[in-house]
Amino acid sequence: MKGYAADIALAHRLADAADAVSAARFGALDLRVDTKPDLTPVSDADTAVEQEIRALLAAERPDDGLLGEEYGEQPAAGPGGRRWVVDPIDGTKNFIRGVPVWATLIALLEEDRPVAGLVSAPALGRRWWAALGEGAYAGPDQASGAPIQVSAVADLADASFCYSSLDGWEESGRLPAVLQVMRDAWRSRAYGDFYGYMLLAEGALDIMVEPELSLWDIAALVPIVTEAGGTFTDLAGQPAPGDTGSGGISAIATNGPLHTGVLARLGRAPAR
Structure with missing residues:
Protein backbone atom coordinates (compact mmCIF):
# COMPACT_ATOMS: atom_id res chain seq x y z
CA MET A 1 0.00 0.00 0.00
CA LYS A 2 1.25 3.46 -0.89
CA GLY A 3 0.91 6.71 1.02
CA TYR A 4 -1.41 6.43 3.99
CA ALA A 5 -3.58 3.60 2.68
CA ALA A 6 -2.35 1.18 5.34
CA ASP A 7 -2.99 3.75 8.05
CA ILE A 8 -6.53 4.43 6.84
CA ALA A 9 -7.21 0.70 6.66
CA LEU A 10 -6.00 0.37 10.24
CA ALA A 11 -8.14 3.33 11.31
CA HIS A 12 -11.19 1.54 9.91
CA ARG A 13 -10.32 -1.60 11.88
CA LEU A 14 -9.95 0.51 15.01
CA ALA A 15 -13.33 2.09 14.27
CA ASP A 16 -14.92 -1.34 13.76
CA ALA A 17 -13.76 -2.36 17.22
CA ALA A 18 -14.81 0.96 18.75
CA ASP A 19 -18.28 0.82 17.16
CA ALA A 20 -18.89 -2.68 18.49
CA VAL A 21 -18.31 -1.40 22.02
CA SER A 22 -20.05 1.97 21.81
CA ALA A 23 -23.12 0.81 19.89
CA ALA A 24 -23.74 -1.92 22.44
CA ARG A 25 -23.66 0.61 25.29
CA PHE A 26 -25.76 3.30 23.56
CA GLY A 27 -29.08 3.42 25.37
CA ALA A 28 -28.00 0.81 27.92
CA LEU A 29 -29.99 1.03 31.15
CA ASP A 30 -26.91 0.24 33.22
CA LEU A 31 -24.67 2.85 31.56
CA ARG A 32 -22.39 4.32 34.22
CA VAL A 33 -21.64 8.04 33.99
CA ASP A 34 -19.06 9.84 36.14
CA THR A 35 -17.83 13.43 36.28
CA LYS A 36 -14.22 14.24 35.43
CA PRO A 37 -12.20 16.93 37.26
CA ASP A 38 -13.07 19.44 34.52
CA LEU A 39 -16.76 18.74 35.27
CA THR A 40 -17.40 17.07 31.91
CA PRO A 41 -19.13 13.67 31.87
CA VAL A 42 -17.45 10.38 31.05
CA SER A 43 -19.30 7.11 30.56
CA ASP A 44 -18.09 3.54 30.86
CA ALA A 45 -18.41 3.44 27.06
CA ASP A 46 -15.81 6.22 26.68
CA THR A 47 -13.25 4.34 28.73
CA ALA A 48 -14.04 0.93 27.21
CA VAL A 49 -13.69 2.26 23.64
CA GLU A 50 -10.33 3.85 24.38
CA GLN A 51 -9.08 0.69 26.07
CA GLU A 52 -10.05 -1.33 23.00
CA ILE A 53 -8.26 1.06 20.63
CA ARG A 54 -5.17 1.17 22.83
CA ALA A 55 -4.95 -2.63 22.88
CA LEU A 56 -5.24 -2.87 19.09
CA LEU A 57 -2.65 -0.15 18.46
CA ALA A 58 -0.26 -1.77 20.93
CA ALA A 59 -0.50 -4.96 18.89
CA GLU A 60 -0.36 -3.43 15.40
CA ARG A 61 1.71 -0.25 15.85
CA PRO A 62 3.75 -0.69 19.02
CA ASP A 63 6.27 2.02 18.04
CA ASP A 64 3.67 4.74 17.45
CA GLY A 65 2.70 7.18 20.17
CA LEU A 66 -0.86 7.60 21.38
CA LEU A 67 -2.84 10.40 22.98
CA GLY A 68 -6.33 9.59 24.21
CA GLU A 69 -8.84 11.77 25.99
CA GLU A 70 -9.41 9.34 28.84
CA TYR A 71 -5.97 7.81 29.49
CA GLY A 72 -3.53 10.48 28.34
CA GLU A 73 -0.24 10.27 26.49
CA GLN A 74 1.87 7.28 25.57
CA PRO A 75 5.12 8.49 23.93
CA ALA A 76 6.28 7.03 20.63
CA ALA A 77 8.94 4.36 20.86
CA GLY A 78 10.01 4.68 17.23
CA PRO A 79 11.36 7.51 15.03
CA GLY A 80 9.35 9.91 12.91
CA GLY A 81 7.15 11.52 15.53
CA ARG A 82 4.13 9.41 14.60
CA ARG A 83 1.30 9.30 17.11
CA TRP A 84 -2.38 8.49 17.10
CA VAL A 85 -4.88 10.84 18.73
CA VAL A 86 -8.19 9.39 19.86
CA ASP A 87 -11.45 10.77 21.20
CA PRO A 88 -13.31 7.57 22.11
CA ILE A 89 -16.73 9.25 22.10
CA ASP A 90 -17.01 12.79 20.84
CA GLY A 91 -20.43 13.99 21.96
CA THR A 92 -20.61 12.16 25.29
CA LYS A 93 -23.48 14.38 26.47
CA ASN A 94 -25.46 13.33 23.41
CA PHE A 95 -24.51 9.70 23.98
CA ILE A 96 -25.73 9.59 27.57
CA ARG A 97 -29.01 11.35 26.71
CA GLY A 98 -29.82 9.06 23.79
CA VAL A 99 -29.09 11.58 21.01
CA PRO A 100 -27.50 9.64 18.09
CA VAL A 101 -25.02 12.37 17.12
CA TRP A 102 -21.76 11.07 18.60
CA ALA A 103 -18.68 9.47 17.11
CA THR A 104 -15.25 7.98 17.66
CA LEU A 105 -12.49 10.25 16.32
CA ILE A 106 -9.20 8.68 15.21
CA ALA A 107 -6.27 10.71 13.86
CA LEU A 108 -2.70 10.04 12.85
CA LEU A 109 -0.17 12.85 13.38
CA GLU A 110 3.35 13.15 12.02
CA GLU A 111 5.44 15.80 13.78
CA ASP A 112 2.20 17.22 15.24
CA ARG A 113 0.59 17.58 11.81
CA PRO A 114 -2.65 15.62 11.25
CA VAL A 115 -2.06 13.50 8.15
CA ALA A 116 -4.98 11.10 8.39
CA GLY A 117 -8.31 11.14 10.14
CA LEU A 118 -11.43 9.04 10.54
CA VAL A 119 -14.76 9.82 12.19
CA SER A 120 -17.14 6.95 12.83
CA ALA A 121 -20.74 7.62 13.92
CA PRO A 122 -22.38 4.19 14.21
CA ALA A 123 -25.75 5.49 15.41
CA LEU A 124 -25.91 7.52 12.19
CA GLY A 125 -24.60 4.62 10.11
CA ARG A 126 -21.89 6.82 8.60
CA ARG A 127 -18.12 7.35 8.54
CA TRP A 128 -15.87 10.07 7.12
CA TRP A 129 -12.15 9.67 6.45
CA ALA A 130 -9.23 11.27 4.65
CA ALA A 131 -5.46 11.22 4.33
CA LEU A 132 -3.02 13.84 3.15
CA GLY A 133 -3.07 14.09 -0.64
CA GLU A 134 -5.56 11.23 -1.00
CA GLY A 135 -8.95 12.98 -0.85
CA ALA A 136 -11.85 12.76 1.59
CA TYR A 137 -14.59 10.12 1.61
CA ALA A 138 -17.80 9.21 3.40
CA GLY A 139 -20.06 6.19 3.58
CA PRO A 140 -21.18 3.38 5.85
CA ASP A 141 -17.79 1.66 5.51
CA GLN A 142 -14.54 1.86 3.56
CA ALA A 143 -15.71 -0.43 0.78
CA SER A 144 -18.71 1.73 -0.05
CA GLY A 145 -17.19 5.16 0.54
CA ALA A 146 -17.61 7.95 -2.01
CA PRO A 147 -15.60 11.18 -2.45
CA ILE A 148 -16.92 14.27 -0.69
CA GLN A 149 -16.34 17.94 -1.42
CA VAL A 150 -17.11 21.28 0.23
CA SER A 151 -19.56 23.77 -1.27
CA ALA A 152 -18.72 26.63 -3.61
CA VAL A 153 -20.78 29.23 -1.72
CA ALA A 154 -18.90 32.53 -1.86
CA ASP A 155 -21.22 35.03 -0.17
Missing part, protein backbone atom coordinates in the same frame (compact mmCIF):
# COMPACT_ATOMS: atom_id res chain seq x y z
CA LEU A 156 -22.02 35.00 3.55
CA ALA A 157 -25.61 35.97 2.71
CA ASP A 158 -25.94 32.59 0.98
CA ALA A 159 -24.03 30.59 3.61
CA SER A 160 -25.09 28.13 6.28
CA PHE A 161 -23.25 28.93 9.53
CA CYS A 162 -22.72 26.30 12.21
CA TYR A 163 -21.42 26.45 15.78
CA SER A 164 -21.35 24.14 18.80
CA SER A 165 -22.61 26.49 21.52
CA LEU A 166 -22.48 30.18 22.43
CA ASP A 167 -21.07 29.89 25.97
CA GLY A 168 -17.43 29.74 24.92
CA TRP A 169 -17.83 32.65 22.54
CA GLU A 170 -19.32 34.71 25.36
CA GLU A 171 -16.37 33.85 27.61
CA SER A 172 -13.93 34.84 24.85
CA GLY A 173 -15.57 38.24 24.41
CA ARG A 174 -16.38 37.46 20.77
CA LEU A 175 -20.08 36.70 21.16
CA PRO A 176 -21.25 39.99 19.55
CA ALA A 177 -19.16 39.20 16.46
CA VAL A 178 -20.54 35.66 16.27
CA LEU A 179 -24.11 36.89 16.60
CA GLN A 180 -23.55 39.38 13.78
CA VAL A 181 -22.22 36.65 11.51
CA MET A 182 -25.32 34.62 12.35
CA ARG A 183 -27.54 37.56 11.41
CA ASP A 184 -25.71 38.11 8.13
CA ALA A 185 -25.66 34.45 7.12
CA TRP A 186 -28.47 32.78 5.20
CA ARG A 187 -28.95 30.21 7.97
CA SER A 188 -27.42 29.29 11.33
CA ARG A 189 -27.68 26.06 13.31
CA ALA A 190 -25.81 24.51 16.24
CA TYR A 191 -25.22 20.91 15.20
CA GLY A 192 -22.20 20.69 17.50
CA ASP A 193 -19.12 18.56 18.08
CA PHE A 194 -17.76 16.63 15.07
CA TYR A 195 -20.98 16.76 13.07
CA GLY A 196 -20.80 20.35 11.86
CA TYR A 197 -17.34 19.76 10.42
CA MET A 198 -18.47 16.63 8.59
CA LEU A 199 -21.49 18.42 7.12
CA LEU A 200 -19.08 21.14 6.00
CA ALA A 201 -16.83 18.57 4.33
CA GLU A 202 -19.86 17.16 2.48
CA GLY A 203 -20.97 20.59 1.26
CA ALA A 204 -24.17 20.59 3.35
CA LEU A 205 -23.09 23.71 5.24
CA ASP A 206 -20.36 26.27 4.74
CA ILE A 207 -18.86 27.44 8.06
CA MET A 208 -18.18 25.73 11.39
CA VAL A 209 -16.58 27.56 14.34
CA GLU A 210 -15.56 26.74 17.91
CA PRO A 211 -13.60 28.91 20.37
CA GLU A 212 -11.89 26.26 22.51
CA LEU A 213 -11.09 22.61 21.87
CA SER A 214 -8.61 19.92 22.85
CA LEU A 215 -6.34 18.16 20.37
CA TRP A 216 -8.45 14.99 20.42
CA ASP A 217 -11.53 17.04 19.49
CA ILE A 218 -10.00 18.39 16.31
CA ALA A 219 -7.12 16.26 15.01
CA ALA A 220 -9.23 13.81 13.01
CA LEU A 221 -11.40 16.57 11.57
CA VAL A 222 -8.65 18.65 9.97
CA PRO A 223 -7.61 16.19 7.21
CA ILE A 224 -11.24 15.46 6.33
CA VAL A 225 -12.17 19.12 5.92
CA THR A 226 -9.01 20.13 4.07
CA GLU A 227 -8.93 17.09 1.77
CA ALA A 228 -12.54 17.86 0.89
CA GLY A 229 -11.31 21.27 -0.31
CA GLY A 230 -12.02 23.35 2.78
CA THR A 231 -9.87 25.64 4.89
CA PHE A 232 -9.19 25.02 8.59
CA THR A 233 -7.37 27.51 10.83
CA ASP A 234 -7.43 28.80 14.37
CA LEU A 235 -8.68 32.28 15.31
CA ALA A 236 -5.25 33.72 14.57
CA GLY A 237 -5.38 32.37 11.03
CA GLN A 238 -2.74 29.72 11.67
CA PRO A 239 -3.22 26.18 10.35
CA ALA A 240 -5.13 24.03 12.83
CA PRO A 241 -4.48 22.55 15.25
CA GLY A 242 -2.65 25.48 16.77
CA ASP A 243 -1.99 25.89 20.49
CA THR A 244 -2.12 22.50 22.21
CA GLY A 245 -1.35 23.87 25.65
CA SER A 246 -3.67 24.82 28.48
CA GLY A 247 -5.12 27.65 26.44
CA GLY A 248 -6.92 25.21 24.18
CA ILE A 249 -7.37 25.22 20.41
CA SER A 250 -9.75 27.43 18.46
CA ALA A 251 -11.25 26.48 15.12
CA ILE A 252 -12.60 28.25 12.07
CA ALA A 253 -13.43 25.80 9.29
CA THR A 254 -14.99 26.94 6.03
CA ASN A 255 -15.45 25.89 2.42
CA GLY A 256 -12.53 28.17 1.47
CA PRO A 257 -14.09 31.16 -0.36
CA LEU A 258 -15.73 32.34 2.87
CA HIS A 259 -12.69 31.93 5.11
CA THR A 260 -11.02 35.33 4.86
CA GLY A 261 -14.23 37.18 5.64
CA VAL A 262 -15.20 34.99 8.59
CA LEU A 263 -11.68 35.10 10.00
CA ALA A 264 -11.65 38.90 9.77
CA ARG A 265 -14.87 39.08 11.76
CA LEU A 266 -14.15 36.49 14.45
CA GLY A 267 -10.37 36.44 14.60
CA ARG A 268 -9.79 40.03 15.66
CA ALA A 269 -9.20 40.55 19.37
CA PRO A 270 -12.41 41.59 21.16
CA ALA A 271 -12.68 45.07 22.66
CA ARG A 272 -12.03 45.19 26.40
